[in-house]
Amino acid sequence: MRILVLNPNTSPSMTEGIAVAARAAAASDTEIVAMAAPFGASAIDSAAESYLSAVAVMDLVASLLEAGEFRYDAVVLAGFGEHGRDALAEMLAVPVFDIAECAAHVAHLIGRRFSVITTLARSIPPIEDRLLLAGLNSHCASIRACGLGTAEVDADPAGAVAAIVDEAARAIADDGADVICLGCAGMAGVTSAITATLGVPAIDGVAAAVALAQAVAGLGLSTSKAGVYAPGPANPRSHWPISRALASHD
Known part of the structure; x- marks a missing residue:
């Protein structure tokens, strides 16, 4: 294949x-x-x-x-x-x-409500639109921005991990998420850090x-x-x- x-x-x-x-x-x-x-x-x-x-x-x-x-x-x-x-x-x-659709579909299979951690706040509306079109918006607890642009995530992986994990913790504690979706293709390496630190599944959309x-x-x-x-x-x-x-x- x-x-x-x-x-x-x-x-x-x-x-x-x-x-x-x-x-x-x-x-x-x-x-x-x-x-x-x-x-x-x-x-x-x-x-x-x-x-x-x-x-x-x-x-x-x-x-x-x-x-x-x-x-x-x-x-x-x-x-x-x-x-x-x-x-x-x-x-x-x-x-x-x-x-985005694939991450949300997989999240819905292993949890009731998921949150997406994305880059900037302005990236939230298009993700909302895609989840709405896919019929998955009702299972989305929240979409949160970590405050780093796409290029910043790529340039500073360690800083990005800390910011994303912090925002994921808020999504779990404040929004009731039981699965985290990483809302940027450049965030793939953060899944293990989220699971190890927060104890919930994390999904990379590319995978x-x-x-x-x-x-x-x-x-x-x-x-x-x-x-x-x-x-x-x-x-x-x-x-x-x-x-x-x-x-x-x-």
């Missing part, structure tokens, strides 16, 4: 961290291929950066399809609550997994998405094309001159 893991930002270090987390969760016979957005933001902490990243990821996938180089059994979009998942599900014949991708693809299942995810334009990349114009300025 081959799984394509897409980092919606352009950071090489974050792409590598995502790849490490994905491979740690993958079976021995599963190949993980990690790719970053070809243009856009190096860290996604705003609506504008999120929409731009979605276009970049769609453009990357469309270019792979055009070149006949898309040979994957599933795709993981490693942006927590970022835009683009629904478009990819429309474009592709294989299943697409958003790490959850890889596990679910293997299960769903292994069952021979994919996204239904009978309704909203029916194929769109045959050559969607030709409809996006803005993406090629942006890419030409990198």
